Amino acid sequence: MSKRVGIPRALFYYHYFPLWKTFFEELGAEIIVSGNTTKKIMDEGSKTCVDEACLPIKIFFGHVIEIKDKVDYLFIPRFTSVSKGEYICPKFGGLPDMIRNTLPGLPEIIDVDVDLWKGGSNPLISAFEVGGYFTGDRRKILKAYNKAMESFREFRLEVKKGILPEDILNKKLRVIKKSDGPRLNIAVIGHSYNIYDSYVNMDMVNKLKNNGVNILTIDMVDSSVIKEKVKTLSKKMFWNYGTRAIGSALHFLDREDIDGIIYLMSFGCGIDSFVGDLIERRVRRKKDLPFIVLTIDEHSGEAGMDTRIEAFIDMIRWRNKGESNVSAHG
């Protein structure tokens, strides 16, 4: 019987799932992914996780709880760095330890180190370590790795074309309501696990789309563009997400066809607190572009979120309709 590997549908799932899926399936393992985020998952997660953690981490805990009894292995890689000279949030680096020391009755955790901080580090080493759980044949692992990288690249290409990862991963076709006014281009900046998990952001993506908005995310901006843009920073950002977010924001600022920027942040996110602030300062300094920060946590009320999104879109439409029409009473 093939071994079952559990992958929580949270955090880096939205970034790396095609890679993980191909890799494990090539090695003959069966993959079990937890379901879409629900209220139950969120509640279970916030109940077990330390209060101070951010919402995405709590949700991750919830997903782990959902699948932990159904699998032989839990795949929780220890991500320290995914690109040269850049880190990711410290919580990712301690994630397997957080899970292990909080939840009882866990299956074996595959907590391979992924640390590409030093130049010349090879992710293949991590792949061999994971593959070792399933086969002793290194050639087979290498083949699986290459195939996995290929499907990952395909996935990234699709995303760059402007298809949201959520649609690719769930293989769904969106039915978009026809909306009146002309279509707007709005950039949504935020962590992939916040933007693409429609329960967490209270279906923000669909709400925007139904209001006639084209969504652009930082995953759709080419890395060479980002690299060029962040050269203007006086100190290199040492977070991978931070670099991509600021680079993309600067890119969106230079484009003429962007009508507004939404920054989606989770309450208590350390990186968002700095990156969001830096982006806001740059937007305010450079251009008269509508900008809004939406903060989500496990208490967010959907009505409040809806009101803010609607008001933001209305404001943009009014601006576009009659910019010179200044109201007499202020």
Add this chain to the structure above:
Amino acid sequence: MKVTFPHMGNTFITAKALLDDIGLEYIIPPYNNKRTLEIGTKYAPEMACIPLKINLGNYIQAYELGADTILITGGRGPCRFGYYCEMSREILADANYDMDVITIDGPNGDIKKFLEKIKKLSGGFNIYKILRVIKNTTIVAKRVDELEKLTFKIRPRELKKGTTDKVYKDFLNKVKNVKGSGEILKLIEETEKKLLEIEIDKDFVPLRVGIVGEIYTTIDPFANFYIESRLGNMGIEVDRAVTVSGWIIEHMLKNILPVKKDIQYKEAAKPYLGRMIGGHAQETIGNTVLYAKKGYDGIIQIYPLTCMPEIVAQSILPSIEKDYDIPILTLIIDEMTGEAGYMTRIEAFVDLLNKRRERVENGKNIALSWS
């Protein structure tokens, strides 16, 4: 050029020694106070951690006294502290405070400019002078920490409560007015003598509590509501493994010099957290284990709200609590922390430690009256 720097507990003494010896003009910001935090909270991003807010308050208060250049250490992540310099630069610029931010941060050109500036101001100096200054500064940092550690030992044992605090406060007031590492060291020696003269109860065996957590909130007494002095006055001997001198020696000097780093805490943390994840998470875990092994009665973890590395540490601490049977209290600080609630928690924790000791002394099987 009038240099200033952020406060962090007694770091200002070390910084003062350094700048005195180099011969730069500088302004020490007013000691951290309520207004410092209010200014910082006004300008910093809402979700930033409290050290940034206090730092910003320091800069602006120093600006009001005439400072125009900020000296701060940098870092390369993943802890947010590494980007403090950039955040401060942007925030101060937007708030119309015209200040230069100089980061002492690896070789990225910044330091070269700074050294050139110093050279111009102090009338040229050579490599021997620099080395001597670094050596003297390190000694000052070490001695200040030793003095602080001495107060930890004397405070719970003193016969007349409040004597240690008085002597130490006197030292902090005087140290601002002496100049150069030589005079500072002399003052430290005098204070040390005074501390040793305090009458103490030699037979008293105090409870021992280890303080772990994020460096700023554990070291800075304003940020942690003077926890070390308060615990001391409750008759508890505290210890804190993370110190300013330790940080200078381990993180700055040993990065350059070919000396072996202190890895005791890393070894101790291994079963729980095997890797550096940024900030002081590994120190927190490792030192907690070390304190538990040394027979301490309790551990207090302190960190600023939203601190990423310490959240990881906090989720791991319950395992150590269970494995070593040692009570751990976590205190989280932000600008809204109320002193009364904070103190109640500390007092309850101390009561718990006292009861545990009584239980051991009276034999294990005592039953509570209501159980």
